[in-house]
Amino acid sequence: MNTYRRTSSRENKPSVAHPSPHTMSARNINPQKVSLLKTIRSLINCLVNIKDETGQFLMTLEDGRVIDTKGWNDWEWTHGIGLYGLLKFHEITGDEEALRIALSWFKDRFEIGTTKNVNTMSPLLTAAYLHEAKEANYLAHLDSWAEWVMYDMPRTEEGGLQHITYLVDNYQQLWDDTLMMSVLPLAKIGLVLDRAEYVEEAKRQFMLHIKYLADPSTGLWFHGWTFDGRHHFGRALWGRGNCWITVSIPDFVELLKLPPSDGLRLFLVSTLKAQIDALVRLQDLDTGLWHTILDDPTSYLEASATAGFAYGILKSLRLRLIPKEERYVTAAKKAIDGVLKNISETGELQQVSFGTPVFDTKEEYKKIPLTSMPYGQSLALLALTEYLRTFL
Template structure:
């Protein structure tokens, strides 16, 4: 390979040593998840957007896994936006609606159902025979999660199973555009109809998590199961020994050693949940614990999930991913961290999830 620039990788921060997964007891997992949740609340999140939506979903799942009451932040956040009126302006504005669907199932309050229907109508106006575009001319992995997970939650809340089928259709359309037949990994996105083969970690987390959400709602969707199994097996094969994937998960020399915790958290959650669905359970569960053992040292005492990369637009070359800042606490890092600890807690305690499973 010529013309590479490994300078960012060569100056990457030293890796933190992983913990043995045996120390991640039920109590440790629950305490860490609670600290991540409190830190997310302290961020002062206000926008109805994708990072906030991932936090809301993570808080719901963490409360379910730990047997805790739902954090008041979730209800207050949703109620404030519902009262003001929600006007989505991008597909990333859809995912907070998953919390609306959950609240409708729990309370029966019609305001939440009405908001779900409003968001569904907005999404339907932008849905055609092909994959939903993130931007005109661009298909991104993010969309399979932001729209797909919302569809799954609305399907359950509104008793509309056809929405699960639509989420599965979108997931497979995205897999067709972004999936690499040689490696089984997924690219971040396409630009002007051309897939850019950079195997971004968070893209793989988004697609993996959307896949398990869909299969948890309808385990009979064999095409999703098969493609997801290939992806997760590939991720397990590329996982570094310390457990935390680089920002690009294929070990590209320009990003090697630049770890990315939010991707690792999302992938870990998907590994645990896929194993629970019977997909290579021993191998995927082992990879999940290795990922969480590597992730755990990056969670500070105040619950900050550190080394989470900033919001990342599609990069046209691998080097672009080596210079994305990762020195700030990000809502998606907190939310994906919550999803990881919740999935691990369910796995460790064998406790089912009443509302979400």
């Protein structure tokens, strides 16, 4: 039905020129939203086209395999986070290209397979969502990987998930990365496959990691803990390690639909709020970024951690896990601005530190090289996609 009524010639009224639908839609366009979508798509384009031109970031295994941690066509935690970013963008916008890229990755990687460890578990989080949405049938893969985490993954004292990687077993070690890489996937698979024991184990892992990695004096998190000697290595309050917590706690609370009065939710949210309060105090006000060692202003400013913090703070505000106070809103906006200013014209998030093991000294964290990485692209994608909700 035509909503633009033409004035009758029989009516003694002056003619009025009505704007065309094209003109009206142009006037109603939000330029900030359009710019944000353009930036997000450039991030995705860069994500799937990053290449290690020098071979500097290849990981050679004892069995002769070479894992490309930088390029898109391999299987590591870097790709798991990338897939999760694509998933979130598709969920919010319905973007079909993001979905196509993710489905194509799983088709190619599942045909080849890889070694199971904490980090290679990370893509199974997105796989569980896609299986649930009936975009693909990943039942056998979900079952196999989750059963391995539950019953075969090496454990520390008290039953913690030992942070085993491609290269090292990290005997008796808990890392803050594990909650994002293995525990969230386990919980989601438990919900999708209706296996309550997976969900309960995921809850226990969150509590155990908080027990040993959250620093009660600052609210921030240590990168690692070992039961073999019972210490926190260099006691580093590492930026990106902390950002996995800011990302995973809101996602975990949302995933399990924990009600406001639930005891575990209250425990998780108070832990999260303590961390965010500390982050607000430590944010670099000139750039909106955080330092790679959060409490050490002599360490370089790092953008991937900042993107993770922006996502977690924005989502915590949206879910009402933290009050909508000016200090939180301001910190999130500054972080988004900082991320945007570090995205190049080609869609590369700059100021991203390479993959980082637990070190015995804080100085070693400062020497980690900066390079474009899939998880940098994806953490920026997560942050900007969450920010996009502002304009929906």
